[in-house]
Amino acid sequence: MPLPDLILDPVNTPGVMAAKLWIRRGSGADPDGERGAHQLLGSSLTRGCGPLDHLALADLVEGCGAGLRCDTHEDGMLISLKCRDTDAAELLPVLGWMLSAPQLRPEQVNLERELSLQALQRQREDPFHLAYDGWRQLAYGTGPYGHDPLGVSDELQVLDAQSLRPLAEQLTCHGSVLALSGTIPTELLSGLEDRPAFQSLQTGQGLNQAGPDLDDQCATETFAPQPQGAVSLHPLATEQVVMMLGRPTRPHGHPDDLALRLLQAHLGVGMSSLLFRRLREDHGVAYDVGVHHPARAAAAPFVLHASSSVERARLSLRLLHQSWQELAERLLNEEDLELARAKFRGQLAHATQTTGQRAERRAQLRALGLDDAHDQRSLEQLKELDAEVLRTTAARCLQTPLLSLCGPKESLHTLAEDWRKLI
Amino acid sequence: MPESTLTCLDFWCKAGSASEATGEEGIAHFLEHMVFKGSQRLGPGQFDRRIEALGGSSNAATGFDDVHFHALVPPEAAAEGLDLLLDLVLEPALEADAYAMERDVVLEEIAQYRDQPDDQVIQQLLTRCCPDQAYGRPILGWETSLLASTPALMRRFHERRYQGSNCCLAVAGALPAGLESRLTASAMAALPKKDVEGGGVQRSTPLRFKAGHAAIQVPRLEAARVLMAWPAAPAEDQLAVMGMDLATTVLAEGRRSRLVQHLREELQIVESIDMDLTVLEQGSLVMLEACCPPDLVEQVEQEVQIVLAAVAAEPIHANELERARQLVGNGLRFSLEAPGAVAGIAGAQTLWGHSKSLLEPLIHLNHWDPETLRTSVFSQLQTEQAFTLVALPGDED
Numbered sequence: 102m103p104l105p106d107l108i109l110d111p112v113n114t115p116g117v118m119a120a121k122l123w124i125r126r127g128s129g130a131d132p133d134g135e136r137g138a139h140q141l142l143g144s145s146l147t148r149g150c151g152p153l154d155h156l157a158l159a160d161l162v163e164g165c166g167a168g169l170r171c172d173t174h175e176d177g178m179l180i181s182l183k184c185r186d187t188d189a190a191e192l193l194p195v196l197g198w199m200l201s202a203p204q205l206r207p208e209q210v211n212l213e214r215e216l217s218l219q220a221l222q223r224q225r226e227d228p229f230h231l232a233y234d235g236w237r238q239l240a241y242g243t244g245p246y247g248h249d250p251l252g253v254s255d256e257l258q259v260l261d262a263q264s265l266r267p268l269a270e271q272l273t274c275h276g277s278v279l280a281l282s283g284t285i286p287t288e289l290l291s292g293l294e295d296r297p298a299f300q301s302l303q304t305g306q307g308l309n310q311a312g313p314d315l316d317d318q319c320a321t322e323t324f325a326p327q328p329q330g331a332v333s334l335h336p337l338a339t340e341q342v343v344m345m346l347g348r349p350t351r352p353h354g355h356p357d358d359l360a361l362r363l364l365q366a367h368l369g370v371g372m373s374s375l376l377f378r379r380l381r382e383d384h385g386v387a388y389d390v391g392v393h394h395p396a397r398a399a400a401a402p403f404v405l406h407a408s409s410s411v412e413r414a415r416l417s418l419r420l421l422h423q424s425w426q427e428l429a430e431r432l433l434n435e436e437d438l439e440l441a442r443a444k445f446r447g448q449l450a451h452a453t454q455t456t457g458q459r460a461e462r463r464a465q466l467r468a469l470g471l472d473d474a475h476d477q478r479s480l481e482q483l484k485e486l487d488a489e490v491l492r493t494t495a496a497r498c499l500q501t502p503l504l505s506l507c508g509p510k511e512s513l514h515t516l517a518e519d520w521r522k523l524i
Numbered sequence: 525m526p527e528s529t530l531t532c533l534d535f536w537c538k539a540g541s542a543s544e545a546t547g548e549e550g551i552a553h554f555l556e557h558m559v560f561k562g563s564q565r566l567g568p569g570q571f572d573r574r575i576e577a578l579g580g581s582s583n584a585a586t587g588f589d590d591v592h593f594h595a596l597v598p599p600e601a602a603a604e605g606l607d608l609l610l611d612l613v614l615e616p617a618l619e620a621d622a623y624a625m626e627r628d629v630v631l632e633e634i635a636q637y638r639d640q641p642d643d644q645v646i647q648q649l650l651t652r653c654c655p656d657q658a659y660g661r662p663i664l665g666w667e668t669s670l671l672a673s674t675p676a677l678m679r680r681f682h683e684r685r686y687q688g689s690n691c692c693l694a695v696a697g698a699l700p701a702g703l704e705s706r707l708t709a710s711a712m713a714a715l716p717k718k719d720v721e722g723g724g725v726q727r728s729t730p731l732r733f734k735a736g737h738a739a740i741q742v743p744r745l746e747a748a749r750v751l752m753a754w755p756a757a758p759a760e761d762q763l764a765v766m767g768m769d770l771a772t773t774v775l776a777e778g779r780r781s782r783l784v785q786h787l788r789e790e791l792q793i794v795e796s797i798d799m800d801l802t803v804l805e806q807g808s809l810v811m812l813e814a815c816c817p818p819d820l821v822e823q824v825e826q827e828v829q830i831v832l833a834a835v836a837a838e839p840i841h842a843n844e845l846e847r848a849r850q851l852v853g854n855g856l857r858f859s860l861e862a863p864g865a866v867a868g869i870a871g872a873q874t875l876w877g878h879s880k881s882l883l884e885p886l887i888h889l890n891h892w893d894p895e896t897l898r899t900s901v902f903s904q905l906q907t908e909q910a911f912t913l914v915a916l917p918g919d920e921d
Contacts, residue, residue, distance in 0.1 A: 113527050117858060155789075159779040164843075166850025168858075183858055212792060219795035222746045223815060226641045338743060340635040371581055372560060372572035382561075382569055385628030388636055410635050413628075440577050447579035450529050451596065454862040 105200070105299075108463045108473070109290070110282040112456060118189045118283040119456035122180040122196045123464040125275040126268070128252070129175045129245030129399075135260060137221075137252015140173035141214055142265045142272075146180070147171055148209040151198030155209050158195065167192055171199070173250045176398040177468055178272075183457060186284040193289060197299040200277060203269050210262040218258060221251050228507045229408070232343040233393075235333030236404060236505035240349050246399070280464040283456035329501035330524040334513045342414040342508030342516065345393075346421050347404030350498045353396035354471045359479050360486055360494035361403060364428055365394045366444040367437060367491075368405065373444075375437075376405065379420050386413040386420070398469050403499060411512045418516055422523050425502055428495035432488040442483045449476055525863060528697040530580075531602040532863035534594040535613050535712075536692050536871040539685035540587045541665075542658035542806065550665015551673055551681050553586040554630050558678065559593065560584070561622040563615040568622055571612050575605060582609075588659050589759075589805045592871060596864055599698035603706050610693075610711045614686060618675045627670055634664050641745045645915040648742075649811070653734055653753045653911035659804065688715035694871030697863030731755055731807025736911050741918035747795060748818040749915040750825055754905055756801065756808035759876060764900075765803055766852070766888040771901040772799040772810060773848040774840055775831070780847065782831050783812075791827060793820045805876060810905065818916050825912065835902040839894035849889050856886060 105122060131138045147169060148155040162169045167184035169192075180199055184192050224230045234249065241247035251257075281289075293299060351357045368375050369392030376390040387407040394403045405425060409417040433441070453459050466475050501524050506513050541552045560582075562568040575582045580597030593613050597605040637643050647662055654660030693712055695703065707713065733755035757764030776783045776799035787794045797814040816824050859865050860882060873879050892901075 114861065115857060117861065155779070163778040163780050163851060164847050166847075166852075166854035185854065185857070212789070215792065216788075216795055219747060219815070219817070223795065225746050226744055228639055339639040341632070341639055371576045373569065373576045378569060381629050382625070385625040386632070388629050388633035408632070408636055408639075410632060413632075440573065443577045443579050447576065447581060450579065450598065451581060454528070454530065454864075456861060 105277040105279040106467055107293075108278065108280040108460075108467065109285060110280065110456075110459050110463055111285050112283050112459065114283045114456060116186045116284050117456055118184055118186050118281060118285055119460045120182040120189075120193060120196060121280045121282075121457070121460040121464045122182075122200065123278045123280075123468040124178040124180070124200060124272055125176070125277065125468055126272055127174050127177040128248065128250035131245075131248070131252070132268075134256055135264065136248045137217065137250075137257035138260055138265065138268055139178065140250045140252055141210065141217060141257065141260055142203075142268050143171040143173040143178040144213045144217065145205055145210050145262075145265065146199040146203050148213060149204035149206055150195065151202045153195070153198070154204065154206070161195070162192065165192060169195065175246050175250060179461065179464070181457065181461075186286050189286055189289050194299070196279065200272055201299070205262045205265055205269060207262040210260075210265060214257060214260060217251055218254060221249070221254055221257070224249070224251070228337055228339050228341070228343045229406070231335045231337065232345045232406075232505045232507035233404075235335050235507065236345045236347065236503060237402075239331050239333045239503045239505060240347075240402065246349070246397070246402075278464045278467045280460040280467075282460035282463070329503075330520070331503050332517050332520055333503075333505040334517060335505070335507040336510035336513055337507050339508050341408040341410055342506055342512055343406070343408045344414070344418055344421060344516075345404050345406045345505045346425060346502045347393070347402055348499060348502050349400035350394075350403045351401060352399050353401065353469050354475065357494050357498055359482055360491050361394065361498060362479075363438075363441045363445055363483075363486060364491055364495060364499075365392045365403070366448065367433060367441040368392050368424060368428075370444045370448065373440060375424055376407070376421075379424060380407055380417060384416060384420065386417045396465065396469065405502075411509055414508070414512060414516060415519055418519060419523065422502075422520075425499065428499055429492060432492055435488070438488055438491070445483065446480060449480070525697050525866065528863050529598065530596050530863050531599045531605075531695065531697040531699065532594055532596050532867040533602065533606055533609055534592055534694040534696070534864075534867035534871045535609060536590055536592045536694065536875045537613075537686055538589065538690040538875060539591050539681075540589040540658075541661065541663045542588050543685050544658065544681070547669065547672070548677065548681055549661060549669035550630070550663075551669075551678055552591060552685075553663050553665065554627065554670060554673065555616070555678055555682060556584045556586045556591055556593070557626050557630055558618055558623065559612055559616045561619070561626055562617045563612045564617060565611055565615070566608065571608055574608060578605065580605060586663055588663065590872065590875060592868070594864060594867065596697075599700040602695075602700050602703055606703070606706060606710065614711050614715070616682065618679055618682075620675055623675045623678070627673075630664065630670060631667060634662075634667065637662075637664060641742050642749075645740075645742060645745070645749050645751060645913070646811070646813075648740060648915070649751045649753055649911065649913045652736065652738055652913060653809075654731065655734055657732060659731065659806065659809070686715075688717040691715060692871060692875045694867040694874060696867035696870060729806060730758070731804070731809075733807070734911060735909055738912075739914040739916065742915045743919055745915060745917040747815045748821050748917065749913075750812075750814040750816065750821060750828070751913045751915070752812040752828070752907075752910040754810040754910050756810050756904075758807050759803045759805050760878060762878060762885055763888045763891060765801070765808060766885055767892050767897060767901045768801050768808065768810060769852050770845070770848045770889065770892055771835075771897060771905060772801050773851050774844050774897075775799055775835070775905075776812065777848075777851055782835065783828065786831055787814065787824065787827055791823075793823055793827065821914055821916070825914070829907045832902070832906055836898060836906060839898045842894065845892070845894055845897070853886050853889060856883065
């Protein structure tokens with residue numbers, strides 16, 4: 102394709118424009134022994150590209166009062182620019198240069214690597230992060246989703262500018278999507294392909310022609326994680342035990358996906374959700390409860406989570422397990438089903454309030470190989486999903502879950518023992 | 525916001541933790557939880573169910589100065605949402621069984637908060653620099669005060685604080701026709717206007733800030749922290765607040781800011797260094813946080829001091845000021861896209877009578893030039909005026 106796949110979403114704003122450039126190379130594509138490489142590459146892109154070194158780039162962006170960042174996810178890198186419409190023409194070429202002409206100066210990559218290593222270490226202060234790390238290991242092992250996008254310390258610390266160069270050369274080969282939302286100056290787009298920053302992309306490949314670029318093991322429906330009911334224990338001297346319980350499920354857009362999203366809404370969205378009512382309102386055993394189920398190109402995690410004081414953790418774990426089991430064993434009543442549908446509709450409206458949210462969703466859909474009308478079509482299909490469809494989907498996708506616990510050592514063993522009896 | 529597909533209804537009240545009397549510590553936040561447990565008309569959980577069945581969502585937040593409850597709904601559901609929200613907030617049931625159950629939830633929230641070392645370090649700083657004041661106390665309160673509290677005590681707090689002159693409602697997003705007249709006829713308009721405590725948080729009681737230096741050891745900390753806090757102007761002094769916003773941006777926002785460039789980019793002795801301005805009614809607070817390896821703490825303190833001294837000694841360059849103006853101005857402009865954010869800013873400003881238009885604070889940006897910033901702001905951001913807290917990994921002292 103001559104340019105990144107371009108999406109325009111003009112919206113009346115007080116002169117604000119958001120640009121999101123999705124590059125289909127994320128931490129899931131980190132080479133063996135180089136976990137963290139794409140995150141390091143992504144963060145290094147903001148440290149010099151095209152004719153601008155790290156200082157000139159910072160002067161340009163910050164001088165306009167704009168925001169520019171690159172976040173690396175499992176499925177891709179997302180470069181985000183937010184600026185005033187009057188600065189868009191000057192700033193947009195930077196996105197093209199980041200993609201096609203990163204400088205990757207050794208000293209800048211080394212600095213970014215040290216910052217990433219320290220950030221990795223600091224993440225270990227958070228028991229929720231440790232519990233999720235344990236669950237991720239159980240569920241995905243050494244597969245593409247098996248590590249934090251920041252990487253693994255031992256492998257990250259040997260990376261440098263030279264090791265990133267082959268990955269940088271790949272950035273333009275797997276397709277990218279550029280979505281603009283907000284007040285888009287008309288002159289911005291005329292002749293975009295003639296701008297030097299975008300010319301080098303002309304040999305790139307269109308996204309829609311490219312399939313998911315993840316390990317087959319992770320991308321297929323038959324993805325097989327650890328044995329059902331496996332447990333990860335991470336002892337930590339905390340007051341609470343963090344519990345995460347779930348399974349890898351389906352890619353975003355899979356025929357089972359919409360039913361899983363409704364189950365997520367039923368279980369974990371809002372204060373009317375089952376987990377909120379059951380754990381908080383009926384038993385008072387947890388404050389923060391929910392379901393983690395992000396949109397992914399391959400087997401997306403579907404994880405129930407809660408944290409409870411040691412003396413209440415056994416009850417919390419039983420309630421989490423009960424909530425999980427019921428999905429495949431009982432039919433939702435019509436009132437709960439209609440509430441889940443309303444929450445799903447509400448979520449879509451809530452998630453497209455800002456130009457940044459709108460641009461990101463549009464870019465994400467195309468990056469995942471889904472068409473622009475995907476969300477609208479999902480809304481139309483809601484009525485077709487009845488309680489039996491949800492139950493059979495749960496029976497198919499949400500079998501015996503994998504459990505990760507983080508908390509005081511002595512309580513973990515008791516909980517693990519309880520778990521073995523439960524399953 | 526005619527393009528918006530949602531309406532945000534945001535009820536604000538001068539009933540934050542600074543409104544608590546002795547023995548009420550944590551009650552403002554606990555009441556925020558209890559409000560969602562039902563009203564005289566709505567049973568427990570009924571409000572959430574009805575709002576979410578309308579395709580909406582709701583939440584609340586308690587601060588030092590105020591509390592707000594918001595519902596985000598499709599415009600066609602705004603009238604019903606308004607009635608439900610006002611009923612819930614103004615007529616909470618506060619039943620004994622629900623009270624006991626929800627107290628357990630708040631105790632879990634406190635435990636969760638205590639398990640985050642980062643939050644603990646910040647609380648330790650506030651406790652030391654604002655001793656014996658609401659701003660130095662956890663908004664969540666203490667277990668002892670919560671366990672000793674009763675529904676009757678909470679009821680008295682509610683009756684004392686949720687008065688007409690202490691409350692306001694901000695509505696933003698798609699505004700359906702007739703909402704205004706509905707509001708005029710609502711329970712909000714019927715609130716008594718008496719003002720028991722002269723407007724709630726006593727602005728006449730200025731923040732009593734204590735400068736100093738302390739070092740602590742914090743279990744499970746993986747990186748050392750150097751934290752500094754300074755007192756700043758109260759929220760009503762918008763000119764001074766905007767000056768401080770510019771100063772913290774010059775110092776610590778972006779790769780070209782003084783502290784980030786010197787400590788992270790050049791010396792490479794910190795993983796991150798940030799400054800935040802928390803705008804408060806009795807007196808705002810500026811906080812600096814640097815994360816670094818434990819063996820570099822002393823050097824980090826020294827270099828921060830050098831940078832702060834430099835901006836107090838020489839006026840900053842004109843282009844540094846212009847960069848900061850752009851970042852501060854766009855920070856506000858970019859935050860006005862979503863109805864929830866607009867209602868939040870409008871609600872807080874209206875509640876405290878600060879400004880009439882959302883972008884009014886930007887007018888003050890042009891007041892500040894390099895020399896005025898140096899003499900009036902940077903001179904106040906020096907090490908000797910700060911409370912500095914060094915937190916190192918290790919067992920508690």
